[in-house]
Every structure is written in structure tokens, then in C-alpha cells.
Amino acid sequence: MAGEEPTAVVETGDALAHDPAFVERGLSTEQVAERVARGQTNDVPDRASRSVKDIIRGNVFTRINAILGVLLLIVLATGSIVDGMFGLLIVANSSIGIIQEVRAKRTLDKLAIVSQTKPVVRRNGAGGELAPREVVLDDIIELGPGDQLVVDGTVVESVGLELDESLLTGESEAVHKDPGTSVMSGSFVSSGTGAYRATKVGRDAYAARLAEEASKFTLVHSELNAGINKILKLITYLMIPAGLLIIYNQLFSSGEALGPSLSGMVAALVPMVPEGLVLMTSIAFAVGVVRLGRRQxxxxxxxxxxxxxxxxxxxxxxxxxLTENGMRLADVELVDGPGGTTLEAARTALAALAGNDPRPNASVLALSEALPDDPGWGEPTAVAPFSSAKKWSGQSYGAHGNWLLGACDVLLDRDTPTARRAEELGAQGLRVLLLARSDRPVDDALAPGTVAPVALVVLEQRVxxxxxxxxxxxxxxxxxxxxxxxxxxxxxxxxxxxxxxxxxxxxxxxxxxxxxxxxxxxxxxxxxxxxxxxxxxxxxxxxxxxxxxxxxxxxxxxxxxxxxxxxxxxxxxxxxxxxxxxxxxxxxxxDNKFATLPYVVGEGRRVIGNIERVSNLFLTKTVYSVLLAFFIGISGVLATVFGFDPLPYPFLPRHVTIAAWFTIGIPAFLLSLAPNNERARPGFVPRVMRLAIPSGVIVGVATFVCYLLVYAGPDQTEVEKVQAGTSALITLIMIALWVLAVVARPYQWWKIALIVAAALGYVVLFSVPFLREFFALDPSNLAYTGIAFTCGAIGMVLVEVSWWVTGRIHGERRRVFASREDLHAAP
CATH class of the missing domain: 3.40.50.1000 (HAD superfamily/HAD-like)
Known part of the structure; x- marks a missing residue:
């Protein structure tokens, strides 16, 4: 029996549709309740952000978190909790991502409710706005110019009703709809008025099915997201051989105990993962949504x-x-001609036209405000609604005549004095319409027919x-x-x-x-x-x-x-x-403000420009990490094949963690949210690679050379091992800081302060005895430290030269300090 109920309701609905009294009054409260109980509602997913549950799942269960999680378990299995500090990245990445996206969701949801299309639905004899989700089967929904159909249905009233179905079919020609014809959700009213009965609601409606199939609704292409995905794919391809090499070296060739071998392996693999790149991109977009939301x-x-x-x-x-929506009637200027009449008669006709328009546009609203009195002509005998294609509207009143209101240059010959007068007024920025008589009913196939000008209707537009x-x-x-x-x-x-x-x-x-x-x-x-x-x-x-x-x-x-x-x-x-x-x-x-657009443009530039900066930092780290892993891994292969001494990985996991703190992590977060007024340009991936690859290679090679110079051989003591790793770390940090300094250009005071603060952070780490011991740092060997500083200085010079040379090769403007325009955008 339950399966037969919908059929019975549809039959009842068809019967109701032929009842003029039902069409006039719509559903009653009891009838609405019955349909809600049967589930015959327009229950479709709102066009809004994803749920909090999906946000949490999407930020916690990521590929990057999975990789870091496995590496964390390996380190913890060795008993070194300190070396598992990088595991905090999982918590930080997930927490920050969740918080920012939930903030953006709340902003989007609130604004979406304000912006939501609310159809006018007749119930209990009165029309009222309802949310689309509240529409039920058999509801009578009123239509006017610009209204979009929220469900499928059948037309029950039509006064020149024409629908544009181009969003569904691709055909731009408006389709006339008489009572009894079917209409589909997703189409919209191009002219005329009317009403239709809902016959398919919810997921049964045409537009809902299209949305689910994604056959007609496409998202804006994002070069940024596409570029980052391309980069991540490339990184994955590089990580596989580099990871296999370092695993072989640490576990089978280095000759170290299992614990140190595993720690070295994890230390090599962790920095290969660009753990903050996707996070920073998401944060930048989310913060952009919130900022723009504050501007409505x-x-x-x-x-x-x-x-x-x-x-x-x-x-x-x-x-x-460019102009305000509202207008004001400035003047009604009579014209000489066959349609000549008194000013009072012209104003009376305008009052009738405005008073009988069920869905007045801005021009007609200005007339109804200025001419509120009902002339007593009654209902029009024929109506021709305004449309953007024909540029005029009209109403016929039997003995009172056929009246037109529309564009002067459409209804008039351009060479007439009236047309020239209209152009004179238009040249002053005024909107001018022609009130005229016609020799035939306005709904006639040959309308407007012979046009007899009566008056120029002058409207003021406020810029x-x-x-x-x-x-x-x-x-x-x-x-x-x-x-x-x-x-x-x-x-x-x-x-x-x-x-x-x-x-x-x-x-x-x-x-x-x-x-x-x-x-x-x-x-x-x-x-x-x-x-x-x-x-x-x-x-x-x-x-x-x-x-x-x-x-x-x-x-x-x-x-x-x-x-x-x-x-x-x-x-x-x-x-x-x-x-x-x-x-x-x-x-x-x-807020209907054209002036909001510059803020949207500025927000977009901030997102793109800053993500490009952040990408440079993260990808530089990935490049030098992969390169170091290759160098160390190849040394293990050579040791096996030719009997060379294998090189253990120079760093502990805690070392690569602190290396990223002040060269990438904190600076990247601040740079991703900073003002940026640089115009967006295509070519995101090649531009990022032009800086990240040379810089990463310089960091990787210089660090490896420094390590070779200070490495004491397979018989090194534990102290010598720590000193060698510290020296290599000093070289890496020095060059990585210079990469940060290059990426942050053009300089503003706060960027200089950021770079100085990052450098001071490492000074503190290497100077305070407790921190040195905690992070296993030993710069006390002055010879080793001197080599580290020399290699670091050479690397810094090479990064600087590379930046200028690539800029010259690719015709990119290089600036060290910000211009006045940049300073205007500073925080």
C-alpha cells in the first residue's frame, strides 16, 4: 500500500490542477502537512559547504598524515620520543585545517541563506516567500521576470510567460509557455508572469538530477589547485626511488644498529613530504572566504x-x-504627433500601466511611486510583458486604447524630432522611455504595429x-x-x-x-x-x-x-x-556594491601570490631532501658494489624538524596570510619550479659537500657523529634562510623582521645549553663549524645569483625592496 500512495497523490494533484479554486488558493495547511508526512518535499542538498563531519574526516585522514603517521610509529618503536616531534605536524595540520574550514563553512552557510532564492508559493489563498526546501508536491508557485524554477511542474497561469531554458538545453531562445505545458527546474522567466504546479520535487526534479550527474554544472578551473596536484604527483615519483635508496642504505649498508638506522631513515623521508603545502593552500582559501564574507x-x-x-x-x-537600482520620475514631456493628448491623460495612462504590472521593473516602480492613483480603467484586455529582446511592454484597455511603454530608439524612427529629443535627454545621463499608442492590441502577432508617440518619460538614474x-x-x-x-x-x-x-x-x-x-x-x-x-x-x-x-x-x-x-x-x-x-x-x-570587486580581486591576488611563495619554500625543502637521500642512498649502493665506506644519514628526525621550524613552518604560515597586491599570472608550476629546483639543488649539494668534509669515517665516535651532523645542519639552515629571504621579496619592514626573527630563533637553539643538548647539537668543533659556515656562505651566494639569472632569462622583474604600491598593501 505504501508504494501506491505517491500515485494516488499525483492523481489528486492532477485533479486539483483543473480546479480554478485550487489554483487560486493553493494548498491548505493540512494538505501541506500530508505531503510532508509522505516525504513529498523538495529535500535537495543545499548549495553550501560540506558538513563538519566531512571537514574533520577530510583534514585528519589525508595521504600526508598517513605517511607521517607510519614514520612516527617507526620512530616511537625505537624508543626516541624526542625524535617523534614531527608527529605534532599531524595534530597541527589537522587542527588548523579544521578550525579554518569550519570558520569558512559558517560564513558561507550564513551568506548562502541570505542569498537563497525564495519562490513565492500560494497557500491558504495567499502568496508568500518560502525556502526552496519547504516546497511540497502540488504547491502553486508564482512566476515573474528573473525568477528561477526550483522544481519541475505544469503551468496553470500564463500572461505572456516565456522561459529561458538555456541553462538546461543550451538553447538561448525563450520558449512561450501556455497553461498545461510542462516546465523544468533550472529554467528561468525571461518575460511575462504566471504560475505553475509542482509535479516533481526533490531529487526527482530535472535540475537536481543534472546536478548529481554533474553534466551541466561545472566548477571554476583552478590553476592553483591543478598546479599543486601536478607538483605533488611529481614529488611522489621522486620519493619512491629516493626512499628505496635511503631505506637500503640505512637498514642494510650503513652498518649502524637498528635504532639509529631507523632514525636516519625517518629523518630522510620526513622532509620529503610537503606536509604544509596543501594545508596552507586550504587555509589561504578559507581565510579569503571569511574576509570576503565580512564584506557581504x-x-x-x-x-x-x-x-x-x-x-x-x-x-x-x-x-x-554603475548606477543605483532605484530610479525617480523626473518629467513627462508631451510630444507633437498623431498620438497627441493632454499631460493629464498621459499621466493617467502611465498610472494604469504601472498599477497593473504584477512584476514591475525599476522603471515601472519609479512610475508607480510617482503616480500611485488608480485611474479606474480596470483590468487590461491584453498584456505584452517587457522583455530584453524587444525592449517594450504594453497593455490594451479596450475603449481606453492600446498603450506602449519602451525604448525610444526601438519604437521610433531615428530621424524624427521626438527621437532626437530623446537622444538629447539621454546624453545627459537620463533614462528616457516612450509612452505611445498602438493601432492594434498589444498581444497581436504584428504588435507594436503603427506607433503614435504621446510623451517622453524621463527617469533619473543615480550613479x-x-x-x-x-x-x-x-x-x-x-x-x-x-x-x-x-x-x-x-x-x-x-x-x-x-x-x-x-x-x-x-x-x-x-x-x-x-x-x-x-x-x-x-x-x-x-x-x-x-x-x-x-x-x-x-x-x-x-x-x-x-x-x-x-x-x-x-x-x-x-x-x-x-x-x-x-x-x-x-x-x-x-x-x-x-x-x-x-x-x-x-x-x-x-551588499550590491560594485566597489566590493576590488577587495575580491585583492583577496584573489593575496591567495595566489602567497601560495606561490609558500610553494617555493616547501618544494625547495622537498628537492634538497630528495637529493640528500639520493646522495646518501647511492653511497650505500657504491659501498656494496665497490667496497666504499657507506655514509649514514647525517640528521636525526629532530634535526629536520627544527630545520623546518623557522625556514618554512612559521614563515610560511605568516606569508600565506599576508597582503599581496601582485597581479596573478598564468604559469604557476613553471614559475615555482624555476626557484625551487635550483635552490633545492644548491641546498642539497652544499649540505652534502659539508658533510663529506667533516665526516670522520665509519669509526667515528658518537661525539664526532653529532658534530658532523650539526655542521651539515648549519649549512642547510643558512642556505634555507637565504631562500626564505629571496622568497619574501620585495621587502617590507615586517618581512625583514620575520627573516631576522627566524635567524635569531636558530641562534637561540644553538646557543642555549639545554636546547643544544635536547636537540643533539654540538657546534663546539670550530674547524667543523668554520667549514659549515663557508659552505653555507657559498650556497647563499649561489641562491642569490640563481634568483637574478633566472629572472633575467625569463624576463621577470626582480625587486629587492617594495614599491609604494606594495607598501600600500602592507599590514
Whole structure:
């Protein structure tokens, strides 16, 4: 019986759908409760961060923790707890990762709830906003321009209702929907109004199935994550032979007892693992999410922070981005012509048009605020909703006539005095609409027919106070801004020009743009301001710019921006924008401030630049660790084959632990969170390798040479062994500190302080008797220590020379000290 219940409910729902009273009132409270009890709810996973349980599991059970855990058990089996200090890395890595990701999760979840699309659902005879998860089977959901469908259903009301299903099918043509036709979740309303009954909810809905299959929804590509994964794969390939060699040397060739052999093996293997690289990357992204969250910026896909930092072109819509959403009716100016009438009659018609629009846009809202009185014309006999494609709307009122409201340059001949007057007003930055009569009903297939102008409706748009400063920021950062608007080109140009945008006074009417992508790309690259751009043209312009190698961000808030937002490398939507725009964007500015974008760009640059620095440190350590393991391991093979004296590994696990403290661990953590205003560039992996490989080779070779020079042979005493290991460690630390000094450039006061503090940390470790004994350090042999300092100094010089030479070879600008621009970003 339980299996038959859903069928019965569906049949009941179909029966209810044909009941006009049900369509009018929607489900009752009791009917909703019945469906909830049956599990017929829209229970789909929220688009938010992973659960706390998954966060803990993901940070504890990692490949790196597993490797370190096994090595820790080996060291503890030898009875040396001190040498197991590196095991604290497991606790530190997991704890820091969990704390930061949970903080980011809380921020994301709070912002996601604020940004969540809330459909208007009819219940008990009234419409009200509900969370998508609260929708149940057979709910009547109202629709208006920009609304996105949250479940599948059947249309029950339609007034010029047209849906854009491009997010599901790829087809950009809007589809007219009459009552009785099926609609799918994921599509959105491009024009008109209506309502539909939910027939499939939860995981049965089309968009939910697509999301699970990941066939249409793709994440932003992250060069950073891809690069780090590539590096980790390479490291794995290197670690296998190096690890096998060092294991053979320590266990079978060195001739040492089992305990010291195991300690040396672990000491060689531990620094090969870039244990902090993935952690620091996660922390940098998580902290970025929290910082942007404080500015009411919802990052729906983490790599979007990185992506926006790489953007070199920002395509911005005018309305809602450069100007405020709200408008004010400034004037109704009568025009001479066949549609001539009194000013009072024109204002009456405008009041009727505004009062009978169920989903008014910003322009109509301005009219309804200025003309609130009901003219008493009753319900319109025909309605033509506004759409971005046709640029006009209309209502017919029988004996009161057929009225149009729309773009002057669409409804008028450009050579008429009225059109020229509209352009004059538009050149002042005003928005101008035409009120006109038509000779046929507005829903006629040949509408608008013959247009008889009545009046120019002049609306004031308020330019955002922070728009000019934002455009200046992008100009300073060599990021081009393109204003792409559906409004009149002259009006768009006036706004762009007032903000100081280059070529803003030479706007291009998109109706003259070619269809050829190459020609379109030429014009899009050369110009900055475009008006009368259709939604499909916005999408085409984004694609044309991308075809020229540009990384394009698109900002917008309306349904006409959805296609371009989806195709852009990074889509940025305003929080007050349409649900469809917010759903396809990777970043949502909940405070609706275009001025927040520079902070997002800055955060992306901080993440990318700092992770690159940190990667240099960790990979340098991996390179010199692998190289040392190869050298020591090969000595064991040569000892077996040719009878040479084998070399035991020079360090204890505690030595490699303290070597990483001040050359990598603490500095890397601080550098990963520091301000960084350098523009993101492609080529993350090659650039990191250019520094890490030469530096790692220099550290490894210099350390090995120093060890060879101070090694007293297989008959060395325990004191000589400690002194030799200490000398090699001094050489390693000196050069590693210089690598840190190079990576930290260009210098600011706090970076210099960081390097000095790191050096002083080692001075303390080598100077305090208790610490020397605890960490098995003995620099008392002045001859050995002199050799160590000499090898270290030579290595430091080689690292410095390598840095300058690679910069010259690859055309990279090298700076030792920060410029004023860098200092502006200092903490």
C-alpha cells in the first residue's frame, strides 16, 4: 500500500490542477502537512559547504598524515620520543585545517541563506516567500521576470510567460509557455508572469538530477589547485626511488644498529613530504572566504577567488552596477504627433500601466511611486510583458486604447524630432522611455504595429558614489572595463563618460555590431561602452573576448545578464538581482556594491601570490631532501658494489624538524596570510619550479659537500657523529634562510623582521645549553663549524645569483625592496 500512495497523490494533484479554486488558493495547511508526512518535499542538498563531519574526516585522514603517521610509529618503536616531534605536524595540520574550514563553512552557510532564492508559493489563498526546501508536491508557485524554477511542474497561469531554458538545453531562445505545458527546474522567466504546479520535487526534479550527474554544472578551473596536484604527483615519483635508496642504505649498508638506522631513515623521508603545502593552500582559501564574507560577498565556488585575480577584462552592466537600482520620475514631456493628448491623460495612462504590472521593473516602480492613483480603467484586455529582446511592454484597455511603454530608439524612427529629443535627454545621463499608442492590441502577432508617440518619460538614474573609484582601481591594475548595457547607447555613454571611462563619450550601438566573432572581438577589444546590447549579444561579446585569450568577468543583476554570467570565466551577481542571475554566478555581492570587486580581486591576488611563495619554500625543502637521500642512498649502493665506506644519514628526525621550524613552518604560515597586491599570472608550476629546483639543488649539494668534509669515517665516535651532523645542519639552515629571504621579496619592514626573527630563533637553539643538548647539537668543533659556515656562505651566494639569472632569462622583474604600491598593501 505504501508504494501506491505517491500515485494516488499525483492523481489528486492532477485533479486539483483543473480546479480554478485550487489554483487560486493553493494548498491548505493540512494538505501541506500530508505531503510532508509522505516525504513529498523538495529535500535537495543545499548549495553550501560540506558538513563538519566531512571537514574533520577530510583534514585528519589525508595521504600526508598517513605517511607521517607510519614514520612516527617507526620512530616511537625505537624508543626516541624526542625524535617523534614531527608527529605534532599531524595534530597541527589537522587542527588548523579544521578550525579554518569550519570558520569558512559558517560564513558561507550564513551568506548562502541570505542569498537563497525564495519562490513565492500560494497557500491558504495567499502568496508568500518560502525556502526552496519547504516546497511540497502540488504547491502553486508564482512566476515573474528573473525568477528561477526550483522544481519541475505544469503551468496553470500564463500572461505572456516565456522561459529561458538555456541553462538546461543550451538553447538561448525563450520558449512561450501556455497553461498545461510542462516546465523544468533550472529554467528561468525571461518575460511575462504566471504560475505553475509542482509535479516533481526533490531529487526527482530535472535540475537536481543534472546536478548529481554533474553534466551541466561545472566548477571554476583552478590553476592553483591543478598546479599543486601536478607538483605533488611529481614529488611522489621522486620519493619512491629516493626512499628505496635511503631505506637500503640505512637498514642494510650503513652498518649502524637498528635504532639509529631507523632514525636516519625517518629523518630522510620526513622532509620529503610537503606536509604544509596543501594545508596552507586550504587555509589561504578559507581565510579569503571569511574576509570576503565580512564584506557581504558570497563566494559560491572557492576557486572563483583565484579566477577573479586573473581577470584582465571586467564586463559590467550599467543599471544596478554603475548606477543605483532605484530610479525617480523626473518629467513627462508631451510630444507633437498623431498620438497627441493632454499631460493629464498621459499621466493617467502611465498610472494604469504601472498599477497593473504584477512584476514591475525599476522603471515601472519609479512610475508607480510617482503616480500611485488608480485611474479606474480596470483590468487590461491584453498584456505584452517587457522583455530584453524587444525592449517594450504594453497593455490594451479596450475603449481606453492600446498603450506602449519602451525604448525610444526601438519604437521610433531615428530621424524624427521626438527621437532626437530623446537622444538629447539621454546624453545627459537620463533614462528616457516612450509612452505611445498602438493601432492594434498589444498581444497581436504584428504588435507594436503603427506607433503614435504621446510623451517622453524621463527617469533619473543615480550613479553609484563609489563607481568612479572602482573604475580607477581597475585602470591602475591594468584591468579593462567594458560597459555592456541594454539601455540606449547615448545614455550609457553619458554615464560612462561622467565616470571617466576611456572612450565613454563614444558609445557603440550594439544593433550595428557584426555577427562574425573575429570582427566582434576586434570591436569589443578596441571599445569600452556599448548600448542596446541584447542578452545573446552579451554572451557573444564575452565569448569573443575569451577567444582572444582574455580572462573575462561579467557583472550583472538582471535576467538579461544570465547567459553572459554563465559563460564568463567569473560571473559576479548583485544580491538584489534576479534569482536566475544569482544562481549562475560564482560570486554574489550581497551588499550590491560594485566597489566590493576590488577587495575580491585583492583577496584573489593575496591567495595566489602567497601560495606561490609558500610553494617555493616547501618544494625547495622537498628537492634538497630528495637529493640528500639520493646522495646518501647511492653511497650505500657504491659501498656494496665497490667496497666504499657507506655514509649514514647525517640528521636525526629532530634535526629536520627544527630545520623546518623557522625556514618554512612559521614563515610560511605568516606569508600565506599576508597582503599581496601582485597581479596573478598564468604559469604557476613553471614559475615555482624555476626557484625551487635550483635552490633545492644548491641546498642539497652544499649540505652534502659539508658533510663529506667533516665526516670522520665509519669509526667515528658518537661525539664526532653529532658534530658532523650539526655542521651539515648549519649549512642547510643558512642556505634555507637565504631562500626564505629571496622568497619574501620585495621587502617590507615586517618581512625583514620575520627573516631576522627566524635567524635569531636558530641562534637561540644553538646557543642555549639545554636546547643544544635536547636537540643533539654540538657546534663546539670550530674547524667543523668554520667549514659549515663557508659552505653555507657559498650556497647563499649561489641562491642569490640563481634568483637574478633566472629572472633575467625569463624576463621577470626582480625587486629587492617594495614599491609604494606594495607598501600600500602592507599590514
Amino acid at each position: 560577498c558570497l563566494v559560491q565556488e572557492l576557486p572563483a577567488i583565484e579566477g577573479l585575480a586573473r581577470v584582465d577584462i571586467v564586463c559590467a552592466d550599467k543599471t544596478g552596477t 553609484r558614489t563609489d563607481a568612479k573609484a572602482t573604475l580607477e582601481f581597475f585602470a591602475e591594475q591594468h584591468v579593462d572595463v567594458k560597459v555592456i548595457s541594454g539601455d540606449n547607447a547615448v545614455s550609457v555613454g553619458a554615464v560612462a563618460s561622467s565616470l571617466g571611462l576611456p572612450q565613454g563619450d563614444s558609445p557603440i550601438d550594439a544593433r550595428t555590431l557584426p555577427d562574425d566573432r573575429e570582427q566582434l572581438a576586434d570591436i569589443a577589444e578596441a571599445s569600452t561602452t556599448f548600448g542596446r546590447v541584447r542578452p545573446d549579444q552579451k554572451r557573444a561579446m564575452v565569448g569573443a573576448l575569451q577567444s582572444r585569450g582574455h580572462t573575462v568577468a561579467m557583472t550583472g543583476d538582471g535576467v538579461n545578464d544570465v547567459l553572459a554570467l554563465k559563460d564568463a570565466d567569473i560571473g559576479v551577481a548583485m544580491g538584489s538581482g534576479s534569482p536566475a542571475a544569482r544562481s549562475v554566478a560564482q560570486i554574489v555581492l550581497l
